[in-house]
Amino acid sequence: xxxxxxxxxxxxxxxxxxxxxxxxxxxxxxxxxxxxxxxxxxxxxxxxxxxxxxxxxxxxxxxxxxxxxxxxxxxxxxxxxxxxxxxxxxxxxxxxxxxxxxxxxxxxxxxxxxxxxxxxxxxxxxxxxxxxxxxxxxxxxxxxxxxxxxxxxxxxxxxxxxxxxxxxxxxxxxxxxxxxxxxxxxxxxxxxxxxxxxxxxxxxxxxxxxxxxxxxxxxxxxxxxxxxxxxxxxxxxxxxxxxxxxxxxxxxxxxxxxxxxxxxxxxxxxxxxxxxxxxxxxxxxxxxxxxxxxxxxxxxxxxxxxxxxxxxxxxxxxxxxxxxxxxxxxxxxxxxxxxxxxxxxxxxxxxxxxxxxxxxxxxxxxxxxxxxxxxxxxxxxxxxxxxxxxxxxxxxxxxxxxxxxxxxxxxxxxxxxxxxxxxxxxxxxxxxxxxxxxxxxxxxxxxxxxxxxxxxxxxxxxxxxxxxxxxxxxxxxxxxxxxxx
Amino acid sequence: xxxxxxxxxxxxxxxxxxxxxxxxxxxxxxxxxxxxxxxxxxxxxxxxxxxxxxxxxxxxxxxxxxxxxxxxxxxxxxxxxxxxxxxxxxxxxxx
Numbered sequence: 001x002x003x004x005x006x007x008x009x010x011x012x013x014x015x016x017x018x019x020x021x022x023x024x025x026x027x028x029x030x031x032x033x034x035x036x037x038x039x040x041x042x043x044x045x046x047x048x049x050x051x052x053x054x055x056x057x058x059x060x061x062x063x064x065x066x067x068x069x070x071x072x073x074x075x076x077x078x079x080x081x082x083x084x085x086x087x088x089x090x091x092x093x094x095x096x097x098x099x100x101x102x103x104x105x106x107x108x109x110x111x112x113x114x115x116x117x118x119x120x121x122x123x124x125x126x127x128x129x130x131x132x133x134x135x136x137x138x139x140x141x142x143x144x145x146x147x148x149x150x151x152x153x154x155x156x157x158x159x160x161x162x163x164x165x166x167x168x169x170x171x172x173x174x175x176x177x178x179x180x181x182x183x184x185x186x187x188x189x190x191x192x193x194x195x196x197x198x199x200x201x202x203x204x205x206x207x208x209x210x211x212x213x214x215x216x217x218x219x220x221x222x223x224x225x226x227x228x229x230x231x232x233x234x235x236x237x238x239x240x241x242x243x244x245x246x247x248x249x250x251x252x253x254x255x256x257x258x259x260x261x262x263x264x265x266x267x268x269x270x271x272x273x274x275x276x277x278x279x280x281x282x283x284x285x286x287x288x289x290x291x292x293x294x295x296x297x298x299x300x301x302x303x304x305x306x307x308x309x310x311x312x313x314x315x316x317x318x319x320x321x322x323x324x325x326x327x328x329x330x331x332x333x334x335x336x337x338x339x340x341x342x343x344x345x346x347x348x349x350x351x352x353x354x355x356x357x358x359x360x361x362x363x364x365x366x367x368x369x370x371x372x373x374x375x376x377x378x379x380x381x382x383x384x385x386x387x388x389x390x391x392x393x394x395x396x397x398x399x400x401x402x403x404x405x406x407x408x409x410x411x412x413x414x415x416x417x418x419x420x421x422x423x424x425x426x427x428x429x430x431x432x433x434x435x436x437x438x439x440x441x442x443x444x445x446x447x448x449x450x451x452x453x454x455x456x457x458x459x460x461x462x463x464x465x466x467x468x469x470x471x472x473x474x475x476x477x478x479x480x481x482x483x484x485x
Numbered sequence: 486x487x488x489x490x491x492x493x494x495x496x497x498x499x500x501x502x503x504x505x506x507x508x509x510x511x512x513x514x515x516x517x518x519x520x521x522x523x524x525x526x527x528x529x530x531x532x533x534x535x536x537x538x539x540x541x542x543x544x545x546x547x548x549x550x551x552x553x554x555x556x557x558x559x560x561x562x563x564x565x566x567x568x569x570x571x572x573x574x575x576x577x578x579x580x
Contacts, residue, residue: 101560199541212538241545311523322500329501331573336566342576343501351503359502363493363512364519366500377523382536384529389540420515421522437540462542 004029005168006485009073009225012171016062016072023062023072027055027116030074034118034169040141042160042169044079045087046119054116061114069232071114076170078161079120080127081107081216082205086117090207091135092125094334094353104205105237106174106216113232118170121160125355126325127181127209130426132159133414134357142189142411143167143484148451152411155185155426161219162189168485172220172229176206178213179313180430183442186219187406187455190444190484192476193219194226197463198437199244202237210320211242213313213434221483223443223473227251230465246463254470258477260296265471266399267298270306271429276408280454283446284405287456290478291403291471299399303391308384309432310424315368315381316435321358322365328353360420389436396461401471404429406442406455429457439465443472445479453481488517 004026007015015021031048051074058071082088082100089095103111111117124134131153133139140159142152143166154163158175162185165173175182177195186193194217201216208214218229231252236245267288272281288298330336330349337348354362368377395402408428417423433440439462442455456475460468490509493516497504504512539545558571567574 098564101557101563197541199543212540238546238548242539242541242543244541244543245546246543305529308526308529311526314519315523315526326501330566331575332561333564334566338567340576342578344503345576346501347498347503350501354502359504360512360515362500362502363496363516367488367492367496367516367520368523370496370499377526379536380526380531381523382538383531383534384526385540386534386537387529387531389537420519435540 005033008222009171009220009228012073023055023059024052026072027051027074030118030170033167037143037167037169040143040163040167041138042121042140042164042167043119044089044091044122044137047086047117051116051118054111058114058116068114069228070110073114073171074116074118075110076118076121076161076164076173077107078123078158078174078176080123080176080207081174082207083107083117083120086120088120088207090126091123091137092353092355092358093136094328094350096136096335098333102205105202105239106206106233109232109235110174121164121173123160124157125358126207126321127157127176127178128321128357128361129156130180130184130423131414131417132156134355136355139414144190144411144452151414152452153188153414155188155411157181158185158219162186162191162193165191165219165221166484172218172225174216174233175219176214176216177434178209178317179434180427182217182219183406183430183440183455183457184426187442187444187453188411190453190481191219191221192223192226192441192443192472193217194230194439194441194465194468195434196230196234196465197244197439199242200234200439200463200465202235202240202243204237204239208324210317211324212320213317223469223476224252224255226441227255227469244463249466251465251469254466255473257470258294258474260291260294260474263296263471264399265291265296265298266301266395266402268301268303268306268395268402268404270303271404273408273428276405277410277448279448280405280408283454283456284403287403287445287475290475293478294474301395301399301402303395303432305384305387305391306432309388309435310428312381312384312388313431313435314364314424315377316385318361318365319369319378320365322362322369325358325362385435388432392436392438401467402459403471404457404459406430406457410448410450410452410454433459438462439468441468441472443475443479444481445475447482488513488520
């Protein structure tokens with residue numbers, strides 16, 4: 001029998017049903033694996049007692065034949081989701097003592113479905129970063145580092161969520177994605193993740209970064225597991241007025257559809273950028289070939305405003321962040337630097353509590369929103385965002401999904417990307433879909449010459465996650481990716 | 486647009502983030518390079534293009550204006566750095 005920690009959610013569900021093992025044995029296996037991988041610095045807060053307690057209840061339901069969708073499935077939660085009575089830090093010093101009195105909608109749905117919580121996992125501070133290095137608790141180490149003798153970044157911001165699955169320490173994790181924070185780290189860590197359409201999952205109870213972009217999504221080993229998690233996480237929530245009041249289809253239904261006759265795959269020509277590694281170009285072509293073999297038609301499309309997506313994002317996301325993060329004032333919760341004067345209390349608490357990248361983004365956001373610059377920067381970016389959306393709409397008149405690389409390179413070494421703009425370039429292929437609110441998924445599809453994971457991204461039309469999952473399942477089936485665990 | 490130390494000082498005051506004088510020039514250089522990069526957006530002709538904030542195309546729902554939550558101020562105060570008699574404590578603001 002395959003080791004428990006090498007299995008997928010679907011395989012564990014099957015094994016629990018057939019009594020090959022108990023929910024408690026499964027949970028214990030992942031607790032041990034998490035302890036064994038302590039050197040990767042994945043967890044901000046480890047909660048094995050919670051996982052054990054809930055797996056006992058799950059086993060009782062399984063014994064009664066009343067099992068729920070995720071009974072007996074231990075998962076990790078990005079430390080950006082508020083969890084009642086469990087520390088929620090956003091990997092920031094300013095929230096390092098924050099214990100929510102409420103549960104985020106998405107995590108509540110997961111617990112209601114029977115999943116158990118192994119702990120809260122690290123991310124870039126307030127999800128601002130592409131390397132996990134901005135966490136106030138130090139970076140996570142990419143589990144692929146050991147095999148390659150390098151100290152590699154897991155990517156970010158959902159670096160802990162990607163590493164916890166890649167290292168076989170949890171069956172799944174929640175992530176959030178504002179400009180690529182699920183897709184880039186899953187590509188770096190050789191696992192799978194989907195950012196659904198904006199509005200598919202409720203944002204209520206998730207520490208806010210940029211409200212018009214933030215979306216929750218699952219990180220798993222396989223496409224089918226992601227679909228199952230997404231079934232649970234999705235749906236309208238009256239506590240989040242931007243969540244979509246639409247029926248949630250069964251996302252698992254297209255994951256076994258391996259016939260792609262009449263499917264049109266678009267290859268956006270503007271995604272062929274300078275500085276992209278040749279092995280990624282090769283993998284991208286290989287991906288097209290794989291889908292062609294299954295009967296799909298490959299069509300070149302144009303998204304002419306692609307090169308303006310990153311600068312647009314770096315106006316809109318910091319602007320929204322500067323407004324969202326105004327709530328950290330040292331008065332109601334979080335870190336306080338006591339001063340005699342209220343304005344100084346705010347200013348010193350925020351400068352002590354926020355890390356450098358967060359401060360930089362708040363300053364950029366404040367600048368682009370300030371009197372005299374609002375129209376030149378913020379309004380302008382909102383207009384370009386509209387053009388980026390129109391590019392996608394025109395492309396989806398012709399094709400069903402788009403196929404692109406997830407990242408321009410494989411995982412880089414920790415500490416190697418020093419200036420902000422080269423760090424921002426990590427998200428060059430993921431940011432456009434975020435700006436347009438489209439569903440997009442990364443599937444591990446091959447290895448670089450150094451033996452590091454590389455991902456391909458599938459972008460779908462709004463609320464058409466099922467087409468994305470179908471194409472992702474086909475790539476997964478063809479790629480036969482050698483998972484680390 | 487050049488971002489000098491004065492602009493950084495003004496913006497950091499608006500953002501209520503204390504920045505030491507010896508950091509001002511580093512930060513102004515970094516912000517300037519980011520803003521220069523953002524300025525490439527000026528190449529795009531956006532005449533007649535509407536600015537967009539809502540990307541989901543969903544209409545924001547309205548609900549009845551009634552209280553649906555609350556009544557647990559003690560729980561909320563548990564996270565306060567300083568509290569007294571059911572209130573948050575701040576330095577004296579009014580003389």
